[in-house]
Amino acid sequence: MEIKKLLEESSHYIMNTYNRFPVALRKGRGMKVWGSDGKEYLDFVGGIAVNILGHCHPKVVVAIQKQAQRLLHVSNLYHIEPQIKLARLLVEHSFADKVFFCNSGAEANEAAIKLARKYAKEHSGKDKFEIITALNSFHGRTLATVTATGQEKFQKGFEPLVPGFKYVPFNDINALKSLINQNTCAVMLEPIQGEGGVKIPDPDYLKNVRELCNGHNLLLLLDEVQTGMGRTGKLFAYEHFNFTPDIVTLAKGLGGGVPIGATLASDKVASAFVPGSHASTFGGNPLVCTAAIATIETLLEDGFILDQCRRMGEYLTEGLKNLQKEFSSVIIDIRGMGLLIGMELTRDCSSIVKACMEKGLLLNCTAGSVLRFTPPLIVQEKDIDHMLDILGEVLSSLS
C-alpha cells in the first residue's frame, strides 16, 4: 500500500493516541529498519529501549519459530515450562526469589503496587497503603500507574485518580524523609528517570532511600522497565548503586521485542500473593517466555554484550561531548549510563528528530528538550560514527 493511503487508513481506523511520524516501518535487521517505501534508517531508538539485541536477532527469531510450532498459549491454569525456566534465569541473576509475569511495564508496576499494599496491610496494619513516588517519574498509563507517575500532563482528564499516592522531588532525600507518615507503605522509584529526561541520581541517593525505608519499615519498589536488561551496562541498574530493592519491575527489553513484563520480589514480600491475589491470562505465556529466554541467554553469553554496552556507551558519550563543544549554544548537558543517554538542549528537539529522520536516522525526543539515545546494545562504533555525522549536519543547519 502506498504511504498516503496507509496514513489515511491509520487515522480512519486507529484511535488517535499517538503523534506518529508519517512513515510505516516494515522490516528490520540489527541496527537498521526499512520503511514501506524501501527507505533505510539507522535505529537509535530501538523500539524505545525494547530491541536490546537489535531487530530480528536470529537467536530470538529461531526460538520464537520453534515455540510457535510447539505451543502458543494454554493459560496459567497449568504449569508452563518456558515460564519456569525464565523465572529461574531472572532469579539466578538478581536479588529476587520469585517472579510474576504479565505483558507490559504498566502491568508489572500495577502488580508491584498491589503486592506492596497487600504485604504492608498484612505485616503492618490496614492503614498502611500510601506509596511515595517521584515528581517527573514515569510508571505507565493504567489508572494506578498513571497516578504513580509524578507528572500532571499524563493524569489530566482522568480524575479521580487512585488514592494513596504522594510525590517528592527525585534525588532529594530530605524531601522524602519529611513526607513519610504512619500511612506510608512503600517508596517507588526509577533508578534513572527515563521518560523524564534521563535524570541520574547522586551516587548515594538510592542507598540512602534504602536506609530510610529500612528505618520506617517501608518497601522499596524499583521500576527498571527501561533501565533493566542490560541497558545501563549491568543486567539491572540497581547493581550500580550498592543497594537491594524489595521489588523490581521489568518489561521493555525483557522479551527482545515481544510484549512481556515481570515483577520480581524477595520470598518474604512475594509471599503476600496467594492463589487468587493477582493474575493475567496471557502473563508468562509459552511464546513470549521463549523469546525472553533467548534474549537473556544471548545477553549474558560470555558477558560480551554487557561489556559492549558499557564500551559503546562511553564511545557514544564522548562523541556527543565533542558535538557539545561544537554546538555549545544549543547543547546544555550530556548524561547517561551504559546505552541510556540523554542530550539536553536549549530548545525543543522535535524538529531535530524530524530532520534526522529525513537523513535516515531514528532518534527519540523526551521531556520536550532531551534527545534520548537508546540504541540496541549490539551497536558498533561505525553506527555511532554514522549517527554523529548526521546529527552534526542537522545541528549545523540550525545555526
Ligand SMILES: *Cc1c(COP(=O)(O)O)cnc(C)c1O
Ligand atoms: C515504558 C515505561 C513504563 C511503561 O511500560 P508500558 O509497557 O508502556 O506499559 C513504565 N515505567 C518505565 C520506567 C518506563 O520506561
